Amino acid sequence: MDIVAVLIFVAALGVIAFEWVHRTKAALVGAGLVVLIGVIELDTAIDAVDWSTLGLLIGMMILVGLSERTGIFTYLALRTAQLSDGRPVRLIFLLAGATGLASAFLDNLTAILLVVPITLLLADILRISPIPLVLVEVIASNIGGTATLIGDPPNIMIGTAVPELTFNDFIVNLAPVALVTLAVVTAVLYFAFRRQLVVSPERVAELERLDPARDVRESRYVKRSIAVLLGTIVAFFLHAPLHIEPAVVALGGATILLLVASDDVEDALERVEWSTIFFFLGLFVMVGALEERGVIGEIADWLAEATGSTAGQGMAILWGAAAGSALVDNIPFTAAMIPVVQELQADDEVFQDGLWWALALGACFGGNATLIAAAANVAAAGVLERSGQPISFGRFLAVGLPVTLLSLVIATVYLLLFQL
């Protein structure tokens, strides 16, 4: 049965990596098989699902979906572009900074779905190709999302699986390295793309003539949505002293917003990306089967023997998570690695967080390597495809892989100096 659990998981990863079927179908078929074949009992499979992660994701999707209807995110994106005065250096740094910040406090998948369509309109106004700007935004979203517990799906999974790690722990330990990495990577991307982003003065004047607040003025519930969104973010900072789980904060914020700023519950719940939720559900069951069969324990033992010291383990996790994320997708890879790191720490008398930061940095930064490595990349590619301006796997790789290697070098230095 051990080998069956491994084969089903590897087959599901392969199907996801080659995009033979939708990733949610692959995860649900894998989960169904491990239960039907008897690799894992149904009760154990249900226990293996991390309901807190699902709750956090659903809460944030409702919160951001309802807030988005007010037009505040469009306003911020347009205002950011206007502040650039059409100068490439300012345009790239402002868009990267705004996307990174939005990713950190909304989650990067949502941030990308909000910012990419408006970027296509901006590029049309400025008469430049949208591809460099979208690439900058996707990369910034994966790096910015690394900074917080809610910023990127791998961090959400780690944060909910490890109760010792609070929202503030993520910010203190990951935000500085994410900020430095974002600055360095954005500078590199500026030099790579600066010639493609030259804008004529007439187009800059056209951009500056637009009134970005017009949509916000025409929307209902603007003040209430902003208040609840900011209140939820403040509650994330306070969740540890208040002894409230992050999932409860997100679902609480979503419920309050549903009460005060939504006339149609059905419409609000349509904002939830149910395919993503069921993808997670299937993954948790497959990984639960690997745990149940002792496969995870064996991987952890092998890793401990092969690497020896904590620093060696941290480096193996950082670079291994990045490689795994690049080849498959950082969500299933993180789902599989979380119990491995838990096993590695099982005998430790004192909780050490360094390995968790290595996993978060590897999975999140690794998400930039290929087009399929992170949910945000797939979402951006989908928007570009539907808009008739598709980006190829190779073109993304040509930018994403060097950026990932650079990010991992920065993460390596940071981890060795401060965490391991």
Added chain:
Amino acid sequence: MRVVSDIELVPASVRRSATFLEAAEALVSHPVTTIAVLDDDGRVVGLFADSDLLKGLFPRYLAELRHTAFAEDDADALAARARAVATDPVEKHMHDPIVLDESSSAIHAAERFLHCDLGALPVTRDGRFVGMLGRAELCRAVLARTET
């Protein structure tokens, strides 16, 4: 009541070899919001609707946006886009076909309309195109029957 028994159908169609511009001209010259795209045997292979016209003439990313009150028209860009799609084959822009047989009931036709975003649907006899049935014509026929 059968669909075509007392409703006048609109013979609005283009061949699958038509361009986007030819389909657009056929669409705006008929009193329906959707026309049929036919193969050489007169079978319906697709539908070209006003929504397809809209998507062809305007940037496709608009469907991803919900807030564009700030946006202003760029006449040059719109004209360039219209010129670019004019020679596209209509097949690149059309919907998959949804077809009503002429023996279909009004109830079935109404159900089809309620589950698609098309203003008119093609009616066929023995698999070949007869004409387009519009939503308004269907409703008008039902109301007329009620009055009599």
